Amino acid sequence: MSPTLATIEDADAPSTDDVPTTGTVVLAPDPRSLDALGRNHTLEAALAELVDNSIDAEARHVLIRFVRDGSRLLRLLVIDDGIGMDAMSIDVAMTVGGARSYGDDQIGRFGLGLKAASFSQARSVTVVSAADGHEVVGRRWQIEQAKKDYRCAIVEPTFAAEQLSRNWGFPESNTGTLVRWDDVKAFPIIHDEPTVERFLQDAVARVRTHLGLIFHRILEGSGIRVVIAVEDGGDDVYRHEVTALNPFGYTRTGARGWPKALVAGRDSRELTLTCHIWPGRSTAEQYRLDGKEIERQGLYVYYKGRLVQRGGWNGLTNPDKQLNLARVAVDLDGDVERMIYLKPEKNGIEVGPEFGPAVKSAEASGGRTFAQYLDEARGVMKASNRRDRSRPAILPPGTGIPAAVRRAFCKELPFKDEEAIEVLWADFADDCDDFFGIDRKQGVLWLNKRYRKGLSGGRRGSVSDVPVVKALMFLLMEHIFAGQNMGPRDRDNVDLWQAILTAAAKAEIR
Numbered sequence: 001m002s003p004t005l006a007t008i009e010d011a012d013a014p015s016t017d018d019v020p021t022t023g024t025v026v027l028a029p030d031p032r033s034l035d036a037l038g039r040n041h042t043l044e045a046a047l048a049e050l051v052d053n054s055i056d057a058e059a060r061h062v063l064i065r066f067v068r069d070g071s072r073l074l075r076l077l078v079i080d081d082g083i084g085m086d087a088m089s090i091d092v093a094m095t096v097g098g099a100r101s102y103g104d105d106q107i108g109r110f111g112l113g114l115k116a117a118s119f120s121q122a123r124s125v126t127v128v129s130a131a132d133g134h135e136v137v138g139r140r141w142q143i144e145q146a147k148k149d150y151r152c153a154i155v156e157p158t159f160a161a162e163q164l165s166r167n168w169g170f171p172e173s174n175t176g177t178l179v180r181w182d183d184v185k186a187f188p189i190i191h192d193e194p195t196v197e198r199f200l201q202d203a204v205a206r207v208r209t210h211l212g213l214i215f216h217r218i219l220e221g222s223g224i225r226v227v228i229a230v231e232d233g234g235d236d237v238y239r240h241e242v243t244a245l246n247p248f249g250y251t252r253t254g255a256r257g258w259p260k261a262l263v264a265g266r267d268s269r270e271l272t273l274t275c276h277i278w279p280g281r282s283t284a285e286q287y288r289l290d291g292k293e294i295e296r297q298g299l300y301v302y303y304k305g306r307l308v309q310r311g312g313w314n315g316l317t318n319p320d321k322q323l324n325l326a327r328v329a330v331d332l333d334g335d336v337e338r339m340i341y342l343k344p345e346k347n348g349i350e351v352g353p354e355f356g357p358a359v360k361s362a363e364a365s366g367g368r369t370f371a372q373y374l375d376e377a378r379g380v381m382k383a384s385n386r387r388d389r390s391r392p393a394i395l396p397p398g399t400g401i402p403a404a405v406r407r408a409f410c411k412e413l414p415f416k417d418e419e420a421i422e423v424l425w426a427d428f429a430d431d432c433d434d435f436f437g438i439d440r441k442q443g444v445l446w447l448n449k450r451y452r453k454g455l456s457g458g459r460r461g462s463v464s465d466v467p468v469v470k471a472l473m474f475l476l477m478e479h480i481f482a483g484q485n486m487g488p489r490d491r492d493n494v495d496l497w498q499a500i501l502t503a504a505a506k507a508e509i510r
Contacts, residue, residue, distance in 0.1 A: 041120035043186050043203060044210035045347055049117035050078045050179055051211060051226060052306065052346070055218060057082025057177065061170035061225050064207065066200060068232045073187040073196055076122070077180050079164075081173035084131035094127060094139045094152055113346075114179070119143060122181035128160035129177040136161040169227070169239065204228055204238070209290045212245035217305045219244040247300055247310065247327060249286035254279040254325050254380045260368055264339070264358035271330065271339055273299075273362065275373045278325040280384020281411045283404045293324045301340070301349050303332045309348045316359055317374060325384075326377035394478050396420040398443075402464040405471050421481050423470045425449045425461070435502040436473065438480060438494065445477055454509035 041049070047064055054062045059082035067074045085093060096115050118125040118141070128138035138155025145151060163178050186203075188195045211226055218224060219242065230238040253259065254277040262273045278287055289296050289310070297319065301309040311327075313319065332340060338352040359370050394413050397406050398420025409415075426446045428434060437446040447470075455466050464470075476497060480490055 041117055041347075043121060044207045046117035046121045047078065047207055048211060048214050049113040049346070051215065052113055054078070054080035054082055054177070055215075055224065055306075057084070059176070060223065061168075061227070063168050063170065063227050063229060065168075065229045065231055065236075066203070068196065068200070068230055068237075070232065071191040071193040071196055073184070073199070075180055075182045076184055077178060079168050079176065079178045081170060081176045084134075084175040084177055085129040085137065086131045086134040087137045089131070090127060090129055090137050090139055091152075094141065096150075115141075116344075118179065118181060121186060122184045124182040126155060126180040126182070127177065128155055128163050128180075130161075130164055130175050132175050136164060138163075169229070169236070170225070200230055200238075204230070204240070206290070208240065208242050209245060211242045213247065213289060213310060214307045215242075216244035216246045216307070217302065220246070221305070245289065246286050247289060247296070247307075248276050248329060250276075250278050250282065250284065252279055253277060254384075255376055258373075258376070259329075260364035260366075260373070262359070262362040262364045262368070262370055262373070264362040265354070269339065269354075271358065273359065273370070274329040275364075275370070276327045276329065277373075277377050277380055278327065280325060280380055281408075283408050294319050294321055297323045297326050299328050299330055299349075301330045301332060303342055303346070306346070308332075308342060308346045312348070314349065314351045315356060316370070320378075322378040322381045323374065325381050326374065395443075395481055397474050398422040400424045400463060401470055401474060402467045405467050416482075419443050421445060421474065421478060423447065423474055424463075425452055433502060433506070434498055435505045436477075436498065438477070440481055440486075443481060445473060445481075447473070448505070451505040451509060455505070 051062055051064075057080060059080035061081050063077070063079045065077040065079070067077060093114055114127070115125075123143045124140065125143075126138065126140040128136060130136045136157060138157070138160035140153040140155055142153070145153075163180070164176060188199050208228055212219070215224075215226070219226065226242040228238075228240055228242065229236045248259075259274050259276040262275060264271045264273060287296075291311070296311045298311045298313045299309055299316075300307060300311070317323070330340075332342060332349075339355040339358060341350045341352065343350060363369055391413055393416045394409075395418055396415040397409050400423035401409075420443065422444045424444055424446060426437070426449060428437065428446075428448045428450065433448070433450070435448055435451060437448075439446065452461055452466070455469055459465070480486060480494065486494070
């Protein structure tokens with residue numbers, strides 16, 4: 001009688017190695033293995049996998065939509081206008097490890113992305129798709145059923161067509177794919193509107209930052225648009241485009257002569273490491289990214305234009321705060337096996353035995369080595385941490401000054417241990433057109449609200465709006481708040497600044 005989970009084949013020919021064998025068995029997977037699929041995925045990493053598929057399908061528009069009904073989150077959708085799939089293609093796509101071929105320019109590689117991403121986040125996964133010249137098709141996995149017998153449900157064609165035919169907010173297309181997650185594991189389990197709102201704010205921010213970073217090269221160079229939306233009661237209440245977040249997006253280098261390209265390996269197994277040094281004390285979003293500084297130093301590895309590792313040294317050196325300005329771009333092009341291997345989840349790399357020695361011996365034009373690069377990056381960091389002690393301490397900036405600007409002040413100037421100065425808008429008397437007012441007792445620099453719209457360009461106001469104007473006013477006026485009294489020279493200067501700035505503000509709104 002044949003075994004239940006294995007089939008015994010005829011004995012092999014004598015083995016050519018030193019381990020003798022007597023035959024082979026085919027071991028079918030246990031459906032419970034689905035529980036482990038995609039365990040390393042966060043919500044944002046799982047959505048990145050689905051965006052990979054959309055890019056490979058030649059989509060020009062990708063929409064990620066959280067569907068909400070007041071105090072409940074119902075489902076999550078990812079829709080694109082790519083080339084879509086027919087019945088045979090969708091069966092392969094929904095098969096765990098489905099055997100399909102990938103083009104040289106496609107991101108997909110292992111046949112696990114859609115399933116690993118979806119099963120990691122949802123207990124029910126539906127995919128409907130339309131390909132040119134084919135009927136709309138759909139398939140649905142329910143994880144509990146799949147763990148019993150791997151049976152995948154066929155979605156009723158009319159329902160599938162209705163799902164795709166909705167107005168998704170991008171140009172109408174006859175082709176495309178929709179992925180629907182129901183019973184999403186990360187969603188709040190209680191029906192409470194404030195809880196749902198906080199979850200959405202955090203989730204949308206994390207997803208936007210992650211996708212902007214992971215796909216920054218693709219977003220910058222291909223014209224693909226990725227949008228995140230929140231639907232409530234059938235209408236979008238939030239819709240925001242993902243923008244590129246380039247981890248090498250500084251405006252000036254931190255050290256003259258860098259970046260430099262170091263070539264590791266030789267012949268057909270060359271690997272180029274482009275070594276960058278960020279300028280010190282940067283407050284740019286491209287520098288801060290979405291994690292701790294020490295986690296963002298190191299290797300930034302790209303595969304087909306997609307970032308697959310963001311930081312970490314993979315054994316080349318140890319993480320060190322003095323290396324926070326060091327970032328190295330690496331492209332996985334050509335035959336670099338034995339040096340670097342891409343993880344199936346595309347969330348990092350593993351290095352082979354040739355990697356370390358190859359990088360150690362790599363040189364840039366002019367003879368610079370990787371060790372010299374690290375030393376120079378440390379030197380720039382040390383120099384940037386040396387505060388000019390000749391600068392006098394100032395009163396700290398407070399409410400009204402954005403947090404990023406306050407951090408910049410803190411890095412450049414020592415603060416006095418006194419109350420902060422607030423820079424706030426206020427309604428002045430109808431017959432007063434002064435641009436600013438000073439309340440030294442309360443520690444507030446007031447700005448006349450009648451000029452707010454003109455200075456903000458008509459944008460909606462917030463407590464931290466017009467940061468350039470507020471930062472300049474703080475630099476100009478900070479010393480006026482120091483000490484017990486204003487002297488004659490201070491009063492004369494305030495009158496001078498009031499006259500000039502009021503005239504400028506009036507010209508701004510004229």
